[in-house]
Amino acid sequence: MIDILTKWVPSVAVAGVIAAGAITVPMQASAVDLPERTVAELLAAMDDSVEGFSGSVTKTSNLGLPELEMSQLMSEEMVADMEERMPDGFEDFVPEVVEQNMVTDAISFLAGSDTIRVYASEEGFRAQILDPMSQRDVIVNKDAFYSYNAKTNTVLTRSIDADLDKPTLDELNAEVELDLTNPDELAGALLEQSAGKATITVGADHQVAGQDAYRLVVTPESDVSLVERIDISVDANTGLGLGVQVYSTEQADVAFSVAFDSISYETPQDSIFAFSPPPGATVETLEFPDEVENTLTELQREDLTDAEREALLESLRADMGQEFGSNVTSETLGEGFDTVLAMNQLPEAFPREMLDNELLSDFTTEVDGGTVFSTPLSTTLLTDSGEVYTGAVSVDYLQQLATN
Incomplete structure (x- = not known):
């Protein structure tokens, strides 16, 4: 894996409450015949350093989640005006207001397709998420972290302690988030999760972003996981993870994928990782409790x-x-692909009204003991007593955990 702080902190920290993602872009079908390599050799190659790269990444989701972009752009005043102007009989075409926050941002990012321009070197990491009507930038350099939303003209930032060593930063990042824009980091996280909990084999050679690539096929050893298999593309020359495809037990098509569609191994200029808030932007400093x-x-x-x-x-x-709610406690149950996050209640930051929104009604089902929100790669059980269980596992498994 590239020896830099390549992870960023997007608004997906709460996404596991409602949607556990994984990632899909069709890999290029070309005749490739590479020298045979074992799983161990490919895993070792992925640990090699890459000095820098830049490229375009496409993230495609086939989880059935709705695009929330339009409803997030509508204010209550705009909806009220639309209701007044709408002819009789067309009231159902007025969109519902969905408050934009970290959860809706997470759903919006996990749904549909996104193009991300990425840059990485020893000086930092930058991801430009090109939304249809806006752009988000995440920049990490040796001095600070910045997250810029062009639609709201807001910046979230935090200084990076120069005394905090790189391995510790990486370990902390791994604890609090999963980078869905960087195929190499995602591949590494999934392989770590697979250790001792899955069968890993070498699949057919192929090409990704014009690069010859090996394919690692990860098959979970689980009776309750919604993940059927994961295909990981490894650059034959550099060992960089070029793409990840996750298949669900619930459907034949790829459920979620992220992959480079172009890549250059030339080291980006240091100026790419510099950032100054645009004029008029609202700047908020990310602060943690003592x-x-x-x-x-x-x-x-x-x-x-x-x-x-x-x-x-x-x-x-x-x-x-505790940042998500003063009375929220959580614990992790199980390991590997059977991992479940259990909380005593929904975080205060979670927009409860969103669960009643018609956009998400097809994903919500009443079951014995509570309500289930599910996608092909995730299941969340909200019990009648207010507890929350979520993971890439079956409904029956969550119900068993909730009753034990």
Whole structure:
């Protein structure tokens, strides 16, 4: 994996509550005959460093989730005006207002297709998400992190502590988010999740973004997972992860995919990773509670044992969870592809009115003991008592967990 801070922190931290994603772009079908390599050799190749790259990534979702872009653009005043002007009998064509927040942003990003321009080097990482009517930029350099939304002209930023070492930053990133725009990082995260919990084989050679590539096929060893298999494309020359395709047990077509459709291994210019907020932009500094800041400081200690580090990370997860609601507690149940996140209640940041929105009604089902929100790659159970269970697993499995 590229030896830089390539992960970014998009608004998908709560996405697991309603939609667990994975990723789909048709891989190019070309006659490729590469020298035979074992799974171990390919995994080792993926650990090699790449000094830098840039390219265009396409993310395509076939989860059935609705595009929320139009409803997010409509204010209550605009909808009221539309209702007044709409002829009799056409009231059903007036869109419902969906408040834009981190959850709706997550659904919007997971639904449909997106094109992302990415740049990476030892100096930083930049992702430009090209929305149909706007653009979002995420920039990470050695000094700071920036997330810019052109539609709202807002910037979220935080300074990066130069004393916090790179491995610790990577480990913290891995704990709190999954980068859905970087095929290499996603491939690495899924392979880590697969360790001891899946069968990995070498599939047919092919091409991605004009590069000869090997294919790793990951098949979960699980009776309850919604993931049937994962195809990972590995650049034959550099070992970089070029694409990920996730197949669901619920449908024949690829459920979710991300892959480069063009890539250059020339190191981007350092100026790409510089950022200044545009004139008139609202700038907000991402701040953590004192407990989180103290834990981050403690994680910098070089004399930590593995047990002490894990305890600090567990504390960090708990403290970060409090950011979503003062009374929310959570725990992780199971391992690998059977992993389930359990919470005592929905986070306060979650827009509960969205569950009643007609755009999402096809994904919601009443079951014994609660309500289920499901896609081909995720299931979320909201129990009648208010507890939440979510994961890429079957409804029956969540109900079993909820009753134990």
